Amino acid sequence: MCVCLFSAANPSSRGVKSSSPHDLLSVARLVKLGRSKNVVVVAGAGISTASGIPDFRTPGTGLYSNLEKYNVPYPEAIFNIDYFSDNPQPFFSLAKVLYPGSHRPNYIHYFIRVLHHKGLLLRMYTQNIDGLEKLCGIPDDKLVEAHGSFATASCHLCYTPYPAEEARYAIMHDRVPTCSFCTATVKPDVVFFGEDLPRKYFLHRKDFPKADLLIIMGTSLKIEPFASLVNSVRSTVPRLLLNRNAVGPFERVPLRRGDHMELGDLADSVRKFAEMLGWDGEIQELMRSQEVVGFLI
Ligand code: CNA
Numbered sequence: 001m002c003v004c005l006f007s008a009a010n011p012s013s014r015g016v017k018s019s020s021p022h023d024l025l026s027v028a029r030l031v032k033l034g035r036s037k038n039v040v041v042v043a044g045a046g047i048s049t050a051s052g053i054p055d056f057r058t059p060g061t062g063l064y065s066n067l068e069k070y071n072v073p074y075p076e077a078i079f080n081i082d083y084f085s086d087n088p089q090p091f092f093s094l095a096k097v098l099y100p101g102s103h104r105p106n107y108i109h110y111f112i113r114v115l116h117h118k119g120l121l122l123r124m125y126t127q128n129i130d131g132l133e134k135l136c137g138i139p140d141d142k143l144v145e146a147h148g149s150f151a152t153a154s155c156h157l158c159y160t161p162y163p164a165e166e167a168r169y170a171i172m173h174d175r176v177p178t179c180s181f182c183t184a185t186v187k188p189d190v191v192f193f194g195e196d197l198p199r200k201y202f203l204h205r206k207d208f209p210k211a212d213l214l215i216i217m218g219t220s221l222k223i224e225p226f227a228s229l230v231n232s233v234r235s236t237v238p239r240l241l242l243n244r245n246a247v248g249p250f251e252r253v254p255l256r257r258g259d260h261m262e263l264g265d266l267a268d269s270v271r272k273f274a275e276m277l278g279w280d281g282e283i284q285e286l287m288r289s290q291e292v293v294g295f296l297i
Helices: 021-032 075-079 081-086 089-098 107-117 164-172 199-210 226-231 266-277 280-296
Strands: 039-043 121-126 143-145 148-155 186-190 213-217 239-243 259-263
Touching: 021 213, 021 239, 021 259, 021 266, 039 107, 039 226, 075 081, 075 089, 089 164, 089 186, 107 121, 107 266, 107 280, 121 199, 143 199, 148 164, 164 186, 239 266, 259 266, 266 280
Parallel strands: 039 121, 039 213, 121 143, 213 239, 239 259
Antiparallel strands: 148 186
């Protein structure tokens, strides 16, 4: 199953319901009553904009509005495997900005970590490639990096593994890492359009039927097959969308029973939600301690 830019979950001509002040509160109540013990989080680039990493599609600030300097014929070319095969330079220039190391996790990442601390996180499915989930301490077995990461690298043609640090060094120094087996270009194992998803992604087949709350945050739900994951929880399972705008099935009016959304700045919404749950102090404390450690190493 490979990544493509199409969303069956994204109807075009439907009205959009605005969020109600009761939505967050009713989901917080479910969590407090102990009704949500297997929470699945589905996330995208919007959870990292507060860390200073631009998303794709926000007009003005998103990467797609600012690709002139990468000299690509159309925005998605930068993550297209056939385009990369002919010309890896645009992606390598962008990779220098996205490589983990220069950004820190923010309140939203730590909220998810606290969800795990409380024993409530069944799994987090992220489309992000910035590594901030791991950096904030969400353990590997709770995390599915559905679009890969920079943590490993391999030949884009024959898939021979290549040392990730060497790939990073070459890219950072404007050199093209090449495969020792077939001499084709090596790339970090970030999943491009036209490439297969990592095997771990298929955990969704057992996770989503088990979920009792789905939280969707910071994604436009435009990339398949990831976008359709949100439709694979049972129909009675509450879904909470935290985003600047309604996306995917949340564009439909009326919303499915059990669907809730809080529209606005994600960091504000997550903070509000954490306050309702009584977790804000714990998150702030965790952030303080972790960020001191992060600063020292
Ligand atoms: P996207 O299509 O750019 O959508 C982001 C969504 O988040 C949009 O609906 C925005 O409105 C919303 N959003 C952004 N900032 C905020 C905010 N502060 N508050 C509330 N909502 C906000 O990105 P998707 O993740 O949906 O697309 C998937 C792509 C993006 C994946 O393949 C990623 O690899 C890729 N990507 C990742 C990163 C990263 O790793 N940080 C950065 C840029 C792109």
